[in-house]
Amino acid sequence: xxxxxxxxxxxxxxxxxxxxxxxxxxxxxxxxxxxxxxxxxxxxxxxxxxxxxxxxxxxxxxxxxxxxxxxxxxxxxxxxxxxxxxxxxxxxxxxxxxxxxxxxxxxxxxxxxxxxxxxxxxxxxxxxxxxxxxxxxxxxxxxxxxxxxxxxxxxxxxxxxxxxxxxxxxxxxxxxxxxxxxxxxxxxxxxxxxxxxxxxxxxxxxxxxxx
Amino acid sequence: xxxxxxxxxxxxxxxxxxxxxxxxxxxxxxxxxxxxxxxxxxxxxxxxxxxxxxxxxxxxxxxxxxxxxxxxxxxxxxxxxxxxxxxxxxxxxxxxxxxxxxxxxxxxxxxxxxxxxxxxxxxxxxxxxxxxxxxxxxxxxxxxxxxxxxxxxxxxxxxxxxxxxxxxxxxxxxxxxxxxxxxxxxxxxxxxxxxxxxxxxxxxxxxxxxx
Numbered sequence: 001x002x003x004x005x006x007x008x009x010x011x012x013x014x015x016x017x018x019x020x021x022x023x024x025x026x027x028x029x030x031x032x033x034x035x036x037x038x039x040x041x042x043x044x045x046x047x048x049x050x051x052x053x054x055x056x057x058x059x060x061x062x063x064x065x066x067x068x069x070x071x072x073x074x075x076x077x078x079x080x081x082x083x084x085x086x087x088x089x090x091x092x093x094x095x096x097x098x099x100x101x102x103x104x105x106x107x108x109x110x111x112x113x114x115x116x117x118x119x120x121x122x123x124x125x126x127x128x129x130x131x132x133x134x135x136x137x138x139x140x141x142x143x144x145x146x147x148x149x150x151x152x153x154x155x156x157x158x159x160x161x162x163x164x165x166x167x168x169x170x171x172x173x174x175x176x177x178x179x180x181x182x183x184x185x186x187x188x189x190x191x192x193x194x195x196x197x198x199x200x201x202x203x204x205x206x207x208x209x210x211x
Numbered sequence: 212x213x214x215x216x217x218x219x220x221x222x223x224x225x226x227x228x229x230x231x232x233x234x235x236x237x238x239x240x241x242x243x244x245x246x247x248x249x250x251x252x253x254x255x256x257x258x259x260x261x262x263x264x265x266x267x268x269x270x271x272x273x274x275x276x277x278x279x280x281x282x283x284x285x286x287x288x289x290x291x292x293x294x295x296x297x298x299x300x301x302x303x304x305x306x307x308x309x310x311x312x313x314x315x316x317x318x319x320x321x322x323x324x325x326x327x328x329x330x331x332x333x334x335x336x337x338x339x340x341x342x343x344x345x346x347x348x349x350x351x352x353x354x355x356x357x358x359x360x361x362x363x364x365x366x367x368x369x370x371x372x373x374x375x376x377x378x379x380x381x382x383x384x385x386x387x388x389x390x391x392x393x394x395x396x397x398x399x400x401x402x403x404x405x406x407x408x409x410x411x412x413x414x415x416x417x418x419x420x421x422x
Contacts, residue, residue, distance in 0.1 A: 167405060
């Protein structure tokens with residue numbers, strides 16, 4: 001049966017596994033679309049324009065916001081981040097889900113938008129802050145002051161856990177990934193996400209009438 | 212992590228597989244409780260008092276309703292049916308889910324009660340009315356006029372599909388059972404069904420404070 005694309009918002013403090021889980025989800029279901037954010041920050045080593053982010057200048061970013069082309073946007077550590085609107089609307093019309101790897105500010109804005117009913121939001125928590133710290137350091141690419149900044153942001157991010165539909169504690173990556181798939185599969189079965197149901201009911205009623 | 216028991220309401224026209232699915236669910240998760248309805252109708256062959264139904268007299272039933280001991284009740288084909296309240300409340304407090312095999316009237320009443328937030332409702336549809344008819348006849352225990360009555364009730368029952376959170380079309384029992392498990396597993400992960408989360412967040416915040 002046809003279905004309506006939903007918006008899966010994943011938020012978590014940096015290092016809780018959100019980016020890895022997003023990649024696992026995309027590998028598991030090729031029909032899903034990853035919402036590539038636009039940002040004014042500089043690329044990190046290994047990041048490719050159009051894959052992890054659309055890297056744009058500040059005037060370009062401000063132009064997109066002014067033209068209403070951003071579903072949400074926010075400033076973090078002096079850089080702007082935002083989710084382009086057009087690809088999300090195209091995916092939804094196509095019956096494809098979109099995954100957003102965004103923070104609480106983005107989540108709030110999309111939940112406050114006209115797309116609120118299409119949103120499924122999941123917050124990923126680390127099993128402990130000691131483990132979060134360990135995962136951040138194991139990346140080995142950030143300076144100590146950057147890590148300290150991320151940990152401060154993590155505390156603020158975690159304070160928004162109560163705004164999400166689902167909360168998963170990522171103490172085992174495979175189990176958390178299974179839980180995430182379960183949430184997505186169930187949400188796809190919601191009555192209001194199956195636009196083919198009214199036609200199917202009409203066919204059942206026609207059978208009753210023909211008896 | 213501890214969790215709060217939820218109320219899983221399964222409704223469907225007679226013959227769509229609801230009772231079989233309920234039995235599969237109970238066999239899969241022994242912690243689940245089946246809400247044994249009270250009824251004034253006579254037992255069918257094989258039915259055991261206290262297992263399929265609590266068989267009570269009409270005055271007994273009316274007494275339970277008058278004392279507020281029924282979560283919901285309704286009259287169907289001249290017989291009364293109702294869900295006793297006390298065992299449901301005991302299961303919830305114990306972190307156990309309760310499964311209700313009830314019709315749209317019962318579903319509406321529980322969703323309109325103080326327990327509305329704890330309800331997950333699933334409507335099971337047959338793949339076709341021809342198949343529904345075949346399944347009803349294969350039971351081989353009902354007279355032709357009883358079957359005709361059930362089919363008329365089925366049409367009325369199906370008209371309430373739009374009141375349920377999830378809709379499953381039972382064209383393959385194993386797949387529908389898997390879908391039902393997926394819905395239940397996802398709903399258990401909802402933030403507001405995990406009462407241990409606030410304490411867990413406090414432990415994370417204590418870790419931040421101690422840094």
